[in-house]
Amino acid sequence: MKKKSYLLGLIGSGISASRSPLLHEAEAAHHGIQLVYRLIDLKRLRIETDDLKHLLQWAETFGFDGFNVTHPYKATVIPLLHSVSSDANAIDAANTIVLQENRWMGHNTDWSGFAESVRRELPGVPTGRVAQIGAGGAGAATAYAMLRMGAGHVSIHDINLARATKLASDLQAQFPDRQVSVAAVAKDALTRADGVILATPVGSLNYPGMPFSPELITGNMWVADVIYTPLETPLLRAAREAGCRTINGSGMLIYQAAEAFRLFTGLTPDPLRMVRYFESSIESGRRQGHAAA
Structure with a gap:
């Protein structure tokens, strides 16, 4: 009952x-x-x-x-x-x-929520090479989601290098047919990336700012942010203005x-x-x- x-x-x-x-x-x-x-x-x-x-x-x-x-x-x-x-x-x-x-x-349910958001709001985006900024709890879920969805290469950057290294190692073991790497700086992760996942609280109401320079974003990228307060972070706004397809964290x-x-x-x-x-x-x-x- x-x-x-x-x-x-x-x-x-x-x-x-x-x-x-x-x-x-x-x-x-x-x-x-x-x-x-x-x-x-x-x-x-x-x-x-x-x-x-x-x-x-x-x-x-x-x-x-x-x-x-x-x-x-x-x-x-x-x-x-x-x-x-x-x-x-x-x-x-x-x-x-x-x-x-x-x-x-x-x-x-974060990983499935993020995957569903990408499927509904960014249909058909390329996932050959995905850059991810952030390797905490949300980042673990979003990277896992992208690999479950077929991403070929996920490059992870986090200000805590040890945390990024552990996440990359754990995911690589689970997806041995893909490539999961660590980027010491954000620029290395974003180079040649099809899309960018922002899985960090930086840019939210409690953590204002940007996790990296918006100059690293190019218009041929898609950008997904896990933050929804505000609905458009400064970096997400810069990505949209650069011509990127973007989604905020409300769908997730x-x-x-x-x-x-x-x-x-x-x-x-x-x-x-x-x-x-x-x-x-x-x-x-x-x-x-x-x-x-």
């Missing part, structure tokens, strides 16, 4: 602008179930990463059914779980954790949320309906902004 109510949340740092509560609560309302989705901002609550284990114990005690997990805890949470799906294990990051029979089960957010909703509730969501929720919230925010101005 399906449950009629759910208590969920998002664990992250600096997540006040997240649209996840809207997506999950609105879809639940369509299905006629009660769902409350809370933001658990460890930065605001002054909870240290080492306290994640106690947070999960507390959540179980107080009746939470599951969480989404975002930057910077997607990899950190893995050792605290009782089991992980094959995709989460391959990526070594979990963005969705579900409590089932007193056991925390980890999943990764929506499609990963749809799969997470299914894992949380067992119900089949409508991703296109969730797109409309997101677009309506953006439009509402713009109207309120104009009114406030």
